[in-house]
Amino acid sequence: MRKNINILVVDDTADCRLMLRAMLENDYCVAEVDSGDMCLVEVSKTMPDLILLDVDMPGISGFEACVQLRKEYPSESLPIIFVSGLDSYEERLAGYEAGADDYIIKPVEPEILFAKVANCLKQRQKMSAAKASATEAVSIAMEAMTVSSELGQVVQFIKDVQSIKNAEEVGCAMSNILSSFGMNSVARVDTGSIAYIGCDEESIEAKVLSRFVVHNERILSVGIRTVIRDPHIVLLIKDMPLDDEKRCGRFRDHLAVLMDIADAQLANIKTRNVMLEQRQQIFTQVISVAEEQIKRTSVRLFEHDKSSQGIMHGMVSELEGMLFGLGLEEDQEKKLMALADQTSLQLQETQGQTQVVSSELGAILESLYDFFNTLNEPTESDLS
Incomplete structure (x- = not known):
């Protein structure tokens, strides 16, 4: 039994409130209100452990009520689950941007309701425990922690990120330094191809990051969630420490520097x-031209050999036929025939050299292939 856990049901339809109460009251303490305005009033009196909030209601909508709750209670771990008959992607995205933790479609399935409620309460317990632990740790370490130590981490980030050659690793480095500051984040990096850090491509968080790529503002905050945008990176911080104004202000300053450095490296x-792709394209063209030229040269060499051999063989045959009619002595005939045979042999040796030359041209082409396959990225001097 979990009667010590208070759930507030907010819905303008009595049947819906009755149905949700019937499902939950055996395990939880359930209260009801029939509008977004009454929800705000009730929360101001008694903070519930979880809110089940309808979207479409008279007066202020569930989205508006959620935004207001996040503004008024930024440091509270208050799970909010929308319960709505609206099932479009835009409605779900709007719910997430308003600050909700989850979304349930009407008519409500008991198994789904119990699972999502249990999950949100579990996450709330973890956050409460983490905050309690963090509060204790901060109180002990606060005197030792100085602005210079934070700046030291920023300086180290600047040094490290300049040696990173992979876009996803830049995003991970950003996530890691924010984690060291006690903040959870996800990121979208774009260097011609897009990668998501800390979330799946199909997740709501990824959709939020993609939406802010073309947003008018560089920084936008909704409750404890903050989105920061630069040309090559969009960052979503899930838990800005709004309850600590000085610490939050320092982190905003750090973030401005970190984002500029990360964006510059991603641009690099x-x-x-781009330079590597251009170099590969140029080299591909060079290989193509070389292939065609070597092919033509080889064909011409072999055609020349073939023609020379044909001429020589024809000459020798004609010479043999003419010798009988010249009235030469036997030793003279032998000398002429020996000279013709020697010339023929020399031409055959020349044909062998043509094959060697063709083979060497082929080796040059193979070297070009090998160089292309091992082509490295441009050096720093290429970029200067």
């Missing part, structure tokens, strides 16, 4: 990739 990586 994109330039490298």
Whole structure:
């Protein structure tokens, strides 16, 4: 039994409230209100452990109520689950952007309801435990922690990121330094190809990141969630420490520097990739021209040999026929025939050299293939 856990059901339809109460009241303490306005009033009196919030209601909508709750209670771990008959992608995305933790479609399936409620409460317990632990740790370490130590991490990030040649690793480095500051984040990096860090491509978080690629503002905050955009990276921070104004202000300053450095390195990586692609295209063209020229040269060499051999064989045959009519002595005939045979042999040796030359041309082409396959990225001097 979990009667010590309070769930607030917000819905303008009495039947829906009754149905949700019937499903939950055996395990939880359930309260009801019939509008977004009454939800805000009820929460101001008693903070529930979880809210089941309808979307489409008279007065302020569920989305508006959720946004208001996140603004008024930014430091509270208050799970909010939308319960709605609206099942479009845009409605789900709007719910996430409003600050909800999950979304359930009407009519509500008991198994889905119990699973999502249990999951949100579990996450709330983890966050509460983590906050309690973090609060204790911060209180002990706060005196030792100084702005210079944070700046030291930023400086180290600047040094490390300049040696990174992979876009996803830049995103991971950003996520890691934010984690060291106690913040959870996801990111979208774009250097011609897009990669997501900390979330799946089909997740709601990824959709939010993609939406903010072309957003008018560089920084946008909704409750404890903050989105920061640069040309090559969009960052979503899930838990900005809004309850600590000084710490939050320092982190915003750090983030501005970190984002500029990360974006510059991603731009550098994109330039490298473009230069490498251009170099490969040029080299492919060079190989194509070389292949065609070597092919033509080889054909001409063999045609020349074939023609020379034909001429020589014809001459020797004609010479043999003419010797009988010249009235030469036997030793003179032998000398002429020996001279013709020697010339023929020399031409055959020349044909052998043509094959050697053709083979050497082929070896040159193979070397070009090998060089193309081992082509490395441009050096720093290429970019200067």
